Amino acid sequence: MLNKTTAALALSTALVAPAAFAQELEGTLTIFSDMSNPAPRAVMESLAAEFDEMHPNLEVELTIIDREAYKTQIRNFLTANPPDVANWYAANRMRPYVSAGLFEDVSDLWEEPEIAENLASTRGAMTIDGAQWGVPYTYYQWGVYYREDIYDEYGLEEPQDWETFKSNCQTLLDNGVKCFTIGTKFLWTAGGWFDYLNMRTNGYDFHMALTNGEIEWTDERVRQTFANWRELIDMGAFIDNHQSYSWQEALPFMVNGDAAAYLMGNFAVAPLREAGLSDDQIDFYQFPVINPDVELAEDAPTDTFHIPSGATNKEAAREFLRFVVSADVQTRINAGDALGQLPVNASASIDDDEMLAQGFEMLSSNSPGGIAQFFDRDAPAEMASVAMEGFQEFMVFPDNLDDILARLEQARQRIY
Amino acid sequence: MTTATLPDTHADSGPRNGWLRRNRMLVSPLLFLAPGVLFFLVYVIFPIFQSFGLSFYAWDGLGEARYVGLANYQELATDRNFEVSLWNNLRWLLLYLLAIPGGLFIALFLNQTIVGIRLYKSLFFFPFVISQVVVGLVFTWFYDPTFGLLNTMLGWVGAGPINVLGDPQLATYGIIAAGLWPQVAYCMILYLTGLNAVDPEQIEAGRLDGARGWRMLWHIILPQLRPATFIAFVVTIIGALRSFDLISIMTNGGPFGSTRVLSFYMFEKALSEYGFRMGYGAAIAVVLFLIMLVFIAYFLWSMWRDEQGARR
Structure with a gap:
């Protein structure tokens, strides 16, 4: 512990220009965090404790709020009782607070070489109106998690293209196994499918333009995405009655072998392992190419730290942000026994985990098109909720497509 | 000879015989009411007008906040989700009333003296005791x-x-059925207490006149259960209009969106993760309030009428 602390101390002092500066932080630093699940909570608590220890004159006050409740409470505390540091999400999800002037512009941090060089990959996600409004602390890949043993049993390979993707699925269906499990009760899981199908059909730039409201939902290219989706639906690729399940309730289908794969974020791996699947049974592949003319792009939602503009101890808050993104801290908090996700700092090292290693490889070298956040973070909240409801309806009643797209287009014209 | 000195009954005359004392019959109830009225004004009446605004x-x-006039209401008129919610509210109102006959018949069935009847009564009452959230979960697993x-049973x-x-045609009915389970128990307990107050002499008299079965129930028992029916009606209507937790x-x-009701839609639009259209949510709340106002007015009128009747 002592070694760790001194290492972190040395590192953080090295980050800051005048070496004595780190010692001068005074007062209290209040942090509001949404990292309420057990593992993230432990990470957040240790971060706060460690930062407190590093700065003897500074008192760190940490408040952890339930992750779901946080999403509504943040509006109240940012206006009424702002902390010095708060958690949130990247991209459009932070736009309401940026536009309302509730987040501090931290572009100065992003000019420091330590951050500018090492965090370049997430810079875009943190930029609105040409300025940066926070720093990321973790992100995770999306992709297809599948039952390796079931694929082996039927002699299937990880698909590289859309045809193999479908023929694999047909083989599984012929053997009475559903290709994909999914639970769309809370809608966003269907957003993941749309993200991938649209990015593979029309590319990253088109997808971003669509989520920014620049393209009509009734556009022929959007229809092509849905046509591809429909091929899978008509095959019966997805489990039945998915509209009744949450994403967790859809896991048993994969665990029991009734379904062979799950398009999900990396957070699905932990419950799958806990349910008894070994690393020989689960594996990961990148969503395959559909349209060879567009570059591969991925979803990798990024979680962030921000300084509210009403913060009282911005000096200490900036120092905390530097501390969180430093390579050493990044390596530790994203390790398999902590968050189990990907570090945002390019100099940090990835935990020796099969999924994380593949995800990191994919995001750093095989996602030339770009990295999207996720449908409900890239699109404005209201558009996201209307659209994801439409996606769910489409997955159950694909014949309603015209009606759904007309509705989404109507919503788009009103919202943007 | 002594002069009888009358006790001074006006000890508090003079400066102490002020306005306050003269009006104490008026002032003290007002003072006692004041805290309640104050809180009612601040937390109920004022927010209603705030929502309107x-x-x-x-x-x-x-x-x-940007003034948009009636734009929110115009949007409501074309909002299909709002229409769905409105119809669902109506379904809830109508079907939820089944709890009243349901409760009545269980109460009649349980209103007998056999060994262990208290146990049976409490078992029937049980669903009302558990939280709506638990009822929702139980029925979700059942379905x-x-x-x-x-x-499995089918x-x-x-x-x-x-x-x-998962079926947009059935889902609302499925939730109403789940809601009826505790609501029937509630109505049952209201009727069981009501049945205790039924006058045995009237039953006796009815029996002598040859009333039995349905005629007995309709002409002798039910009129005497009117107060219980009224309360059951009130709580059921209110229960139907605030059917939020089960849906959630x-x-x-x-x-x-096929199972939304107005209260849920308002929450989604104004307060949920993807919402925060406060004005639009307030417009939905106003519509819901107007619907409730119909019932509230009826309840108040009916209570007022009863009181007039009692005074006569």
Whole structure:
């Protein structure tokens, strides 16, 4: 512990220009965090404790709020009782607070070489109106998690293209196994499918333009995405009655072998392992190419730290942000026994985990098109909720497509 | 000779015989009422008018509120989700009333003296004691399309599996059925207490006149249960209009918004993760309030009439 602390101390002092500066932080630093699940909570608590220890004159006050409740409470505390540091999400999800002037512009941090060089990959996600409004602390890949043993049993390979993707699925269906499990009760899981199908059909730039409201939902290219989706639906690729399940309730289908794969974020791996699947049974592949003319792009939602503009101890808050993104801290908090996700700092090292290693490889070298956040973070909240409801309806009643797209287009014209 | 000195009955005359004392019969009830009235004004009446005001604005809860006139209401008129919610509210109102006859018949059935009747009564009352959230979860598992008991039972009689909560046509009815379970128990307990107060002499008299079965129930018992019926009606209507927790737990408004009711839609638009259209939410709340006002007016009128009747 002592070694760790001194290492972190040395590192953080090295980050800051005048070496004595780190010692001068005074007062209290209040942090509001949404990292309420057990593992993230432990990470957040240790971060706060460690930062407190590093700065003897500074008192760190940490408040952890339930992750779901946080999403509504943040509006109240940012206006009424702002902390010095708060958690949130990247991209459009932070736009309401940026536009309302509730987040501090931290572009100065992003000019420091330590951050500018090492965090370049997430810079875009943190930029609105040409300025940066926070720093990321973790992100995770999306992709297809599948039952390796079931694929082996039927002699299937990880698909590289859309045809193999479908023929694999047909083989599984012929053997009475559903290709994909999914639970769309809370809608966003269907957003993941749309993200991938649209990015593979029309590319990253088109997808971003669509989520920014620049393209009509009734556009022929959007229809092509849905046509591809429909091929899978008509095959019966997805489990039945998915509209009744949450994403967790859809896991048993994969665990029991009734379904062979799950398009999900990396957070699905932990419950799958806990349910008894070994690393020989689960594996990961990148969503395959559909349209060879567009570059591969991925979803990798990024979680962030921000300084509210009403913060009282911005000096200490900036120092905390530097501390969180430093390579050493990044390596530790994203390790398999902590968050189990990907570090945002390019100099940090990835935990020796099969999924994380593949995800990191994919995001750093095989996602030339770009990295999207996720449908409900890239699109404005209201558009996201209307659209994801439409996606769910489409997955159950694909014949309603015209009606759904007309509705989404109507919503788009009103919202943007 | 002594002069009889009358006790001074006006000890408090003079400066102490002020306005306060003269009006104490008026002032003291007002003083006692004041805290309640104050809180009622601040937390109920004032927010109602605030909602009315807010419904003319577009506001995201953060920035400046922008006056938009009747735009929110115009949007409501074309909003299909609003229409669905309104119809669902009507379904809830109508079908939820089944709890009243349901409760009555269980109460009549349980209103007998056999060994262990208290146990049976409490077992029937049990669903009302557990939280709505638990009721919702229990019914969600019961309806589960893959592992649920309902489909297992349907399988015994050869009926095909149905996904009650996943079918936009059925889902609302599925939730109402779940809501009826505790509501029937509530009405039952209201009627059981009412039945205790039924006058045995009137029953005796009715029996002598040859009334039995349905005629006895309709002409002798039910008129005497009127107060219980009124309360059961009030709580059931109120229960139907605030049917929020079951929907939130069982379907979250889905599939594709088919089980929303006005209160849930208002929450979604104004306060949920993807919402924060405060003005639009307020407009929905106003509509819901107007619907409730119809019932509130009826209840008040009916209570007022009863009081007039009692005074006569």
